[in-house]
Amino acid sequence: MGKRIIITAGIVLTMDTEYSIHKGGYLIIEGGRISALGSGEAPKAQNGDEAVDLSDSLVMPGLINCHAHSPMTITRGMCEGVSLFTMDGFLNTLRRYESFEDASMASASTGVSCAEMIRTGTTCFADQYFYADKIFTEVDKAGLRAVIAYGIVELGDEKRRVQELASAGAFLKLCAEHRRIEGWVGPHAFFVDNSLDLIREEIALAKKYNAGFHIHFATSNEENDYCTEHFHCTAIEKMEELGILEIPILAAHSITVSESDITRMAKYPFYPVMAPSAAMRSGFPSAPVKAMKNAGVTVVLGTDNVCNCNTYDMFSEMGTAGKLIIHREQDVKAIRARELVSMATREGARALGMEKETGSLEKGKKADLIALDLSDIGWAPFCGQDYYTQLVYSVSGYSVTHSMVDGNWLMKDKKLLSIDYSDYVRRMEKDTAELQRRMASS
Numbered sequence: 001m002g003k004r005i006i007i008t009a010g011i012v013l014t015m016d017t018e019y020s021i022h023k024g025g026y027l028i029i030e031g032g033r034i035s036a037l038g039s040g041e042a043p044k045a046q047n048g049d050e051a052v053d054l055s056d057s058l059v060m061p062g063l064i065n066c067h068a069h070s071p072m073t074i075t076r077g078m079c080e081g082v083s084l085f086t087m088d089g090f091l092n093t094l095r096r097y098e099s100f101e102d103a104s105m106a107s108a109s110t111g112v113s114c115a116e117m118i119r120t121g122t123t124c125f126a127d128q129y130f131y132a133d134k135i136f137t138e139v140d141k142a143g144l145r146a147v148i149a150y151g152i153v154e155l156g157d158e159k160r161r162v163q164e165l166a167s168a169g170a171f172l173k174l175c176a177e178h179r180r181i182e183g184w185v186g187p188h189a190f191f192v193d194n195s196l197d198l199i200r201e202e203i204a205l206a207k208k209y210n211a212g213f214h215i216h217f218a219t220s221n222e223e224n225d226y227c228t229e230h231f232h233c234t235a236i237e238k239m240e241e242l243g244i245l246e247i248p249i250l251a252a253h254s255i256t257v258s259e260s261d262i263t264r265m266a267k268y269p270f271y272p273v274m275a276p277s278a279a280m281r282s283g284f285p286s287a288p289v290k291a292m293k294n295a296g297v298t299v300v301l302g303t304d305n306v307c308n309c310n311t312y313d314m315f316s317e318m319g320t321a322g323k324l325i326i327h328r329e330q331d332v333k334a335i336r337a338r339e340l341v342s343m344a345t346r347e348g349a350r351a352l353g354m355e356k357e358t359g360s361l362e363k364g365k366k367a368d369l370i371a372l373d374l375s376d377i378g379w380a381p382f383c384g385q386d387y388y389t390q391l392v393y394s395v396s397g398y399s400v401t402h403s404m405v406d407g408n409w410l411m412k413d414k415k416l417l418s419i420d421y422s423d424y425v426r427r428m429e430k431d432t433a434e435l436q437r438r439m440a441s442s
């Protein structure tokens with residue numbers, strides 16, 4: 001028998017399909033997977049087993065952030081007062097900053113993002129940006145699970161298209177051999193930066209590697225207006241015609257969608273990602289999450305970049321999502337707390353094609369879990385309280401004390417084990433100063 005990790009837990013909140021909760025429970029981890037869990041006394045540790053006492057903690061699946069751009073932490077706070085959900089705001093701020101950046105600035109920023117995600121309870125995330133190789137290296141070191149979408153930008157440049165497609169293919173091949181990192185394809189949005197010919201080639205590439213698309217979709221009506229003018233149909237109709245909808249698709253925001261769009265989504269592996277803080281701070285309304293869920297569409301959660309959202313704390317996003325959905329519907333029963341936790345765990349895993357491996361604590365699944373200290377300020381009282389409500393609306397990601405991915409500890413007692421955070425911050429500060437120098441002297 002190999003070395004086991006035996007965790008004694010105050011509460012095991014499994015997020016399995018029965019929403020099982022084991023009070024006074026335990027988990028056993030062997031070879032990176034959960035080999036047993038349940039209520040009652042944990043088996044005795046022996047022969048070098050690691051026994052971990054989390055009897056004052058709640059142990060739950062790690063959270064899954066389905067929409068991030070990890071190298072963008074370098075520009076946190078630099079887009080205040082600008083709506084990044086409009087083409088004007090996007091092109092005149094972010095794209096301008098990005099034109100002064102280079103690949104060397106992506107590493108430290110990604111490292112800082114990974115540290116923040118681990119610290120606040122995220123164990124898996126879906127990224128979409130340029131510099132995919134740099135992101136890959138940092139995520140590999142951090143020990144997180146991730147789906148990294150290679151952001152292809154053509155901008156009418158034929159030579160660049162060929163180079164980008166070749167690099168994207170090499171990246172997907174690299175990811176195919178990795179235990180925790182999957183490669184997807186990430187056009188920013190299907191009508192920005194990429195010609196229809198390139199989109200068709202990207203679909204073929206995704207199919208070859210059994211990958212999906214990670215895009216922005218329906219953040220405003222600009223996309224539909226563009227498609228009506230150029231193709232005489234709506235955006236989602238054009239996507240259907242191109243064959244994009246046949247592959248799994250993470251569609252960040254999905255705000256300005258009609259009833260017929262939702263009917264179409266429900267027929268395909270189409271996963272809208274709600275990023276509530278980013279939408280609100282950009283001055284945009286909520287996605288019609290309730291209507292999409294009622295139609296059978298799996299809606300998941302993400303933070304978006306930290307210029308829009310300013311934090312990777314998915315506990316904060318669960319709470320914001322719940323309040324925004326209830327506010328939009330003017331119905332206190334519009335969404336239950338446990339549905340929000342599900343969006344950030346099991347359903348996030350389904351959207352990433354990982355539901356057999358992660359997203360809940362079940363025998364045979366990968367050991368991707370976090371622990372929150374129940375003695376921390378913010379939980380009491382426990383008598384008669386619902387743990388899902390407390391997780392969504394009472395505590396924050398900074399109550400997370402432990403994090404494990406693939407059976408490896410990434411954080412214990414709030415100490416990051418895989419990341420030298422201060423070194424990343426020191427390097428990112430230098431990069432930020434250089435970025436600002438370049439912009440000032442332009």
Ligand SMILES: [Zn+2]
Pocket residue numbers: 067068069216252304305
């Ligand atoms: Zn985004």
